[in-house]
Each structure stands twice: as C-alpha cells, then as structure tokens.
Amino acid sequence: MARRIVSEFLGSALLLATVVGSGIMADRLSGGIVALALLANTIATGAVLVALLLTFGPISGAHLNPVVTVCDALVGGIGWREVPGYLVAQVSGAFAGVATAHAMFGLPAYVASTHIRSGPAQIFSEFVATFGLLAVVWGCSRARPSATPFAVGAYITAAYWFTASTSFANPAVTLARAASNTFAGIRPEDVGWFIAAQCAGALAATGLFQWLQPAKSKNS
Amino acid sequence: MARRIVSEFLGSALLLATVVGSGIMADRLSGGIVALALLANTIATGAVLVALLLTFGPISGAHLNPVVTVCDALVGGIGWREVPGYLVAQVSGAFAGVATAHAMFGLPAYVASTHIRSGPAQIFSEFVATFGLLAVVWGCSRARPSATPFAVGAYITAAYWFTASTSFANPAVTLARAASNTFAGIRPEDVGWFIAAQCAGALAATGLFQWLQPAKSKNS
Amino acid sequence: MARRIVSEFLGSALLLATVVGSGIMADRLSGGIVALALLANTIATGAVLVALLLTFGPISGAHLNPVVTVCDALVGGIGWREVPGYLVAQVSGAFAGVATAHAMFGLPAYVASTHIRSGPAQIFSEFVATFGLLAVVWGCSRARPSATPFAVGAYITAAYWFTASTSFANPAVTLARAASNTFAGIRPEDVGWFIAAQCAGALAATGLFQWLQPAKSKNS
Amino acid sequence: MARRIVSEFLGSALLLATVVGSGIMADRLSGGIVALALLANTIATGAVLVALLLTFGPISGAHLNPVVTVCDALVGGIGWREVPGYLVAQVSGAFAGVATAHAMFGLPAYVASTHIRSGPAQIFSEFVATFGLLAVVWGCSRARPSATPFAVGAYITAAYWFTASTSFANPAVTLARAASNTFAGIRPEDVGWFIAAQCAGALAATGLFQWLQPAKSKNS
Numbered sequence: 009m010a011r012r013i014v015s016e017f018l019g020s021a022l023l024l025a026t027v028v029g030s031g032i033m034a035d036r037l038s039g040g041i042v043a044l045a046l047l048a049n050t051i052a053t054g055a056v057l058v059a060l061l062l063t064f065g066p067i068s069g070a071h072l073n074p075v076v077t078v079c080d081a082l083v084g085g086i087g088w089r090e091v092p093g094y095l096v097a098q099v100s101g102a103f104a105g106v107a108t109a110h111a112m113f114g115l116p117a118y119v120a121s122t123h124i125r126s127g128p129a130q131i132f133s134e135f136v137a138t139f140g141l142l143a144v145v146w147g148c149s150r151a152r153p154s155a156t157p158f159a160v161g162a163y164i165t166a167a168y169w170f171t172a173s174t175s176f177a178n179p180a181v182t183l184a185r186a187a188s189n190t191f192a193g194i195r196p197e198d199v200g201w202f203i204a205a206q207c208a209g210a211l212a213a214t215g216l217f218q219w220l221q222p223a224k225s226k227n228s
Numbered sequence: 229m230a231r232r233i234v235s236e237f238l239g240s241a242l243l244l245a246t247v248v249g250s251g252i253m254a255d256r257l258s259g260g261i262v263a264l265a266l267l268a269n270t271i272a273t274g275a276v277l278v279a280l281l282l283t284f285g286p287i288s289g290a291h292l293n294p295v296v297t298v299c300d301a302l303v304g305g306i307g308w309r310e311v312p313g314y315l316v317a318q319v320s321g322a323f324a325g326v327a328t329a330h331a332m333f334g335l336p337a338y339v340a341s342t343h344i345r346s347g348p349a350q351i352f353s354e355f356v357a358t359f360g361l362l363a364v365v366w367g368c369s370r371a372r373p374s375a376t377p378f379a380v381g382a383y384i385t386a387a388y389w390f391t392a393s394t395s396f397a398n399p400a401v402t403l404a405r406a407a408s409n410t411f412a413g414i415r416p417e418d419v420g421w422f423i424a425a426q427c428a429g430a431l432a433a434t435g436l437f438q439w440l441q442p443a444k445s446k447n448s
Numbered sequence: 449m450a451r452r453i454v455s456e457f458l459g460s461a462l463l464l465a466t467v468v469g470s471g472i473m474a475d476r477l478s479g480g481i482v483a484l485a486l487l488a489n490t491i492a493t494g495a496v497l498v499a500l501l502l503t504f505g506p507i508s509g510a511h512l513n514p515v516v517t518v519c520d521a522l523v524g525g526i527g528w529r530e531v532p533g534y535l536v537a538q539v540s541g542a543f544a545g546v547a548t549a550h551a552m553f554g555l556p557a558y559v560a561s562t563h564i565r566s567g568p569a570q571i572f573s574e575f576v577a578t579f580g581l582l583a584v585v586w587g588c589s590r591a592r593p594s595a596t597p598f599a600v601g602a603y604i605t606a607a608y609w610f611t612a613s614t615s616f617a618n619p620a621v622t623l624a625r626a627a628s629n630t631f632a633g634i635r636p637e638d639v640g641w642f643i644a645a646q647c648a649g650a651l652a653a654t655g656l657f658q659w660l661q662p663a664k665s666k667n668s
Numbered sequence: 669m670a671r672r673i674v675s676e677f678l679g680s681a682l683l684l685a686t687v688v689g690s691g692i693m694a695d696r697l698s699g700g701i702v703a704l705a706l707l708a709n710t711i712a713t714g715a716v717l718v719a720l721l722l723t724f725g726p727i728s729g730a731h732l733n734p735v736v737t738v739c740d741a742l743v744g745g746i747g748w749r750e751v752p753g754y755l756v757a758q759v760s761g762a763f764a765g766v767a768t769a770h771a772m773f774g775l776p777a778y779v780a781s782t783h784i785r786s787g788p789a790q791i792f793s794e795f796v797a798t799f800g801l802l803a804v805v806w807g808c809s810r811a812r813p814s815a816t817p818f819a820v821g822a823y824i825t826a827a828y829w830f831t832a833s834t835s836f837a838n839p840a841v842t843l844a845r846a847a848s849n850t851f852a853g854i855r856p857e858d859v860g861w862f863i864a865a866q867c868a869g870a871l872a873a874t875g876l877f878q879w880l881q882p883a884k885s886k887n888s
Contacts, residue, residue: 011879014876014880018876022800025796026826026829026830028830029829029830029831029832033706033829033830033832034829037702037703037706038701039700039701039702041258041259041261042257042258042259043258043259043261043268044264044701044703044707045703046268047264047267048706048707048710048829049829050271051271051710051711051829052825052826052828052829052830053826055714055823056826056827056830058822059804059820059822059826060804062808062815063803063808063819064807065811066807066881067880067881109830111792112789112831112833113832114787127334128334132331132332136332143238143242143283144279144280144282144283147282147283147284148282150286151286152282152374154812155282155374158278158282158378158818161822162275162276162279162381163275163276163279165271165272165275166246166250166272166276166279168272169249169250169253169254169268169272170245170246170248170250170272170276171332172334173332216238219231220231220234220287221231221286260479261478261479261481262477262478262479263477263478263479264484266477266488267487267488267491270488270491271491274495347554349551349553349554352551352552356465356552360462363462364502367502367506367507368502370506371505371506372502372506372594375502375594378502378598379498379502382495382496382498382499383495383496385491385492385495386466386470386492386493386495386499389466389469389470389473389474389489389491389492390466390470390496390549390552391469392469392473392553392554436458439451440451440454440507441507481698481699481701482697482699483698483708486708487704487707487708490708494715567774568774569771569773569774572772576768576772583678583682583723584722584723587726587727588722588723591725592722595814595817598718598818599718600719602715602716602718602821603716603719605711605712606713606715606719608712609693609694609709609711609712610685610689610690610693610772611689611772612689612772612773612774656674656678659671660674660727661727
C-alpha cells in the first residue's frame, strides 16, 4: 500500500510539473502567439501522460486523479479503504509538482493565480472534458487495458483544444494550478465550480458506462 | 443493440465536438496564422480519433461514419438491419456534438456556415480522402485490427493537410459542419457534392480491397 | 503477385500525394514562416507512413521504396524475380501520387521543379538519411516487426529536421518530386546525386546490419 | 559484445545527429520564433528516440546514456565488465553524431559552444529531468518492456518543455553538445554541474524504484 501511495504522489507531481512547467516555458518563448504556447503545452501534457501511465500504471493503476479513484471505488474496483490515501497522495503530489516547476524556472513555490476562468461556458467545458475522460478510461481499461495510456494521452491532447477551459478534468490538478500565477493557473475563486462540474461529468460517464459495458474493476 | 446505437451516438458527438471546438479555439488563438490554427485542429482531431476508436470500438465497432457502416454491410460485415440505427445515431450524434462545441464556446447551438468549399479540386479531394480512409480501414481491420485506431488517427492527421478540402471524408461530419459558422464549417450548398464524392471514394476503395484482400467482416 | 504490385503502386501514390499535397497546403497557409510549413509537412508525412505501412504491409510488405526492395533481395528476402515489378509499381505510383496532389490543388499534372538542392552537404544528408532509414527497417523488422510502421514513421518525422535535405531517402520519391514545382520539389539536375547517395547509404546500412543481426528475410 | 558496442555507438550517433541537426534546421527556419524552433527540435528528438530504441533495443538494450548503463549495473542488470565499453561507445558515438550533424549543415566538425546554461534553476532542472527519465525507464522496462521506447520518447518530448534546461538528462549528450556552437549547444564550463545533477537524479530514481518495484535486470 505504501508503494501505491508513493506511486500516486510521484505520478501526480510529475504531471503537475509538466502542466505548469511547460506552460511557463511555452509562454516565455512564444512571442505572444498564444496558439503556439498552447500547442507546446498540449504536446508536453499529452506525452507525459503516456509516459506516466505506462510507468506508474503497473504499481498503483496510475489514477493521478481523485474522480477516477472515487468512481473506481463506486463501481467496485479499488476498495474504499484505499481511497483516502490515494486522494491525499494525488493532491499533495500535485502541489509538490507545482513547487517543483516553479523552482525549475526560478519562481517562488506558490503564488495565487489571477487567471480568470469563470462563466457557464467554462464550467460546461469541464463537465464535457471530464465526461469524455472517464468514458475513455472505462471504455479502454475494460476492453484493451494495454492501450489505455495511449488513449488517455491522446484524449487530453484533443481536450486541451476542443474545450473552452483547456480541460483540467481533475480536481487535484485544479487545486494545485490555483497556486501558480502562470500560463496554466486558475483563480482560487473559480476552483469550486470547476471541481463541481468535474464530479458531475465523471459520475455521468461512470453511470453510463456501467450500462454500456457491464464491468467489475479498473486497472488501467 | 441499444448499447451499440448509444456508442455510435456518443462517439460521433465527441468527434464533432473536437473538430468544431478545436477549430474555434485554434482560430481564436492563432493570431491569423492559418497554418498554426489548422495544425492545432489537426492534432486535436487525429488524437481524439485514436481515443474514440479505442473506447467505442469494442462496443459498436466505432464506425462513426455512414460510409463505413454501409460499406461494411456491403461486404457482409454488419447486418443490413442494423444499418439504419447506426446512420441515425451517427448523424444525430454529429449534430449533438456541434451544439456541444458551440455551447462550450458560448455560441448559439446552430448557425448555417458561410464557409465556401466548392469546385472540382475540393470535390476530387473528398474522393481521394475517403478512398484513402476506407483503404486504411479495410487494410488494417482485416490484418491488424488492434492497430486500426492508430492507423485511422494517423491517416486523418495526414489527410487534413494533403487534401485541398482538409478531408471531411464522412457524410455525418459534413452535414453537421454545415450547421457551424466557424473555422470548420461548410456552406450548406456545398454539402451535396462532398457527400457524393465521399460515397464514390468509399465504394472504389471497398471494391478494390475486396480483391486485394479476400475478407469476411470488419470489426475495427 | 498482381495484388502485391497494386499494393506497392497504391501505397507509393498515397505517400507522394501526402508529401507533395501537404507541402502545397502548408506553404499556402504558413504566411512565410518556413519552420511552420515544414512542421506541418513533417507531421503529415510521418503520420501517413504509419497508416500506409499498417495498411499495405500485410499485402506487399509496404516497401514503397526501391532501395528497400533491392536491399531486401540482396539479403535473400524478396525474390529477384519480383524486384522489377516492385520498382515499376513504386516509381509509377509515385508519379501518380504527384499528379493526384496537383489535381487536388488545381495545378497541372507535372511541372519540372526549380527547387535547388545541391552541394556536398545535401548529398551527405541523403547518405545519412537513407543509412538511418535502412538501419531502422532492418533493426525493427527482424526483432519487432509489428512495431516497424511506428518506427519508420517516427524516424522520417525526425529525419525531415535533422538532415539538411529534409530526408528524401527514396529514389522513387526523389524522381517524382522532380515533377512538382512546389514546396517539396527538387530540380531534375539534382536528382542523380541524391539517388546515388541514397543507394550508398542503403547498402552501407544493409551490410552493417547483416553483421549486427544475422537474418533471413524482411516482412515489415 | 562487439555488436553491442557498435549498436550503442550508432544509436548515440544518430541521437546526437538528430538533437543537433534538428536544432540547426529549426533555428534557421523559425524566423526568430523560439517556441517554434524548440517545438520542431522536440518533435524530432522524441520521434527519433522511439525509432532508435525500437531499432537498437534488441541488440544492446539501447541505453544510449551512461547513467542508464551505470544504474543498470548497480541493480544487477548489465555486468560491470561491459560498462566501460558501453560508456566509451556512447561518448564517442555522441561526438561522431555532432560531427555528422555539422557536416550535413556545412559547419566545421567541432566548435566550443557559447550557449550559457548555468544557475541553480538549470541544475535543479537536470536533476528533475534525469530522475523522471530513470523513473520511466525502470517503471516501464520491468512491467511493460515492449512499451519502453514509446514511454521514453514521450517523456523526453515533455521534458524538453517542462524543465528550464530543455532536459539533457544524459552525460554523453551533454559532453557532445558542448562541442556544438548551435541551438542545442552548452558552454563547456556549464557541463560539470549538469552531469553532477544528472548522476544525482538518476541515483535517486534508481534507489526509489528498487523499493517501488523489486527487480532483477533491465532490458529495455
């Protein structure tokens, strides 16, 4: 169990280091062409997800996302006893990752973000983004588990662009990005609605896939 | 059967949400550099196809395309009885996806496109694009079905650039994009020729691959 | 045998349609930012190679390249009797692909290129590019044939950038690109040295890998 | 054994030819948009890693990196007797690759770099980059060795962007890049700290994964 906690912590830390770090680098080098900055941010995030899910999947399932862990418990995958450890590891790992990214770019460990991400379009985007993510997770992990890392990396690559919110789709990621006043940040006051929409989207997809594919457990 | 219909509906909706949504995002952020907008649109579309075909393939085959469904019926794959349900699911899913994308970006559900896509070069492009798509579908799904999602995603990534029409290659996609006055739209009056060329290209590839690879059914 | 000839013809045609067509599209949309045009051209070419090798590999081996065919015959793979048919299919397919690309973009079927690609740096680049390509082909196809399409697509994606010549690495491609006065073209008088360097690089890699990995045949 | 030495030499040479060559090409064509140059450099490097690890993995394990070789010996993988040969092959191959890239672009074989890469942020970046690389290598190569080439290529693609140093993560690469006064270069006086940080990161990850995943040997 300790190994699985450390795995979720490390995976979440490297995920956030990538999301925030590549956002800083891309923003600095893009000369104000926002699409170019987001493209670099996207490619880095999608690629690191493939690497992290392949690396940490065999140890802890590589959830790296509280809604994945909770939904997996709901459908009888991971036991409820393990859930709190997973969530603590994911959130603390995410904050550790933000501090790591900031250190790599010579910034203070944490600064509250001023990046406004509010309004119904943004919140609906998070619902759609997380619905799609959980659909991909359930669809792949039941029928073709070895392809899940590629499917999730590909999905997030797309979701950075097809949603207006750039697809956070993960409450641990959302909380930690509120502590980064950079390209990838989100204002603390916008976090609540994002997380609410993520939970709703995840539950909707999980319920639907329980019917679409009768299942027992997930082990991405 | 209801599961397969829902699978085709959802897959088509997420595909169109990506095509249209990423087009809007890319267009807004690219500062007028069209190649950059198309590159982001391309990467999002190719990536989401990998994710969707891996996710919905095990449930419904993940056709997500009327010409794939009809051609599969022609060669004895899916039964003709199932075809109408598939087509309705694909077209209605595609329109649902367009409305979803518009909602995520704060636009009205449907607006007729004014994007002109006409002339012989465009129409010939759709013939070539769909011929190539069906060639990839038949070639892979018979010999290496587990690689089909990657092959189709890669093919469409290329086809966005090597055809003058950016490769719609799908009648359901074409119809729904006529209802989006954004980067990815197509004028309603140009839809007919696009779909005719797509059908011709699909039939040509299907006939050719019947000879190239004696086959029974497709289950991408 | 007829099936294999048609497979090589079609694969070569779609390869050239992509190389030339995506070059035209990228050049038109890139607003003079050459790196952006080459990036789009690269992504389209690398992606289509993955799709084409997965599609046509099971039928004809998907050589799509005269030096691959000749080197495969040298090491006892394909029989020498089949070589002329393969070469004719590859070269004629390549020219058909150029005409197809031109038609999709409203250009005349063939125009001699004026794109200068000469000098020792360019020629040495083609030696290195083809040496590397054949190294990848032999290394993968003997030990992990199912990964060859991904390895070749990835290699060419890189080689477009790390060589000064953008890595033609294929005599059929080189001949056909001389008939396209577009982004991807090459002046007819520069073709000879390119092909000579490609043959030298291919032979060097083939000889070396005969020693590195004792082998019998290739069936990528 | 001679085959394995040649494999490490060739793989390292092609890796450096790509890193340096694609940097030169990208720098020349990007019109001063640094993010675009780095994106092309990134895509070329990530892609060539996939191709090289698939090609040379079956022969020598495709370490291509002294810290991978030494850490593999520490955990009982490769024998210590083989280590010196591997290291000599990797370093000499890396320098051969730099000279090859320079020759392809008409530059002198070696020129000391003037590219400043110093300070704690850069050095910490190399620690993180190499820690992550070894985590991916150990995590994948023990549980899913056939996916290692894709995981490593994806990881480096991300690490070019999420670290402030663009992730050298390899002492042989670092030494050789000091001999290239181009986009990818590093001032010779900055090399020492980079390599020290790389060794520390690699050892930390190796120790941690010894505990996370009890193991015997690596054969990526």
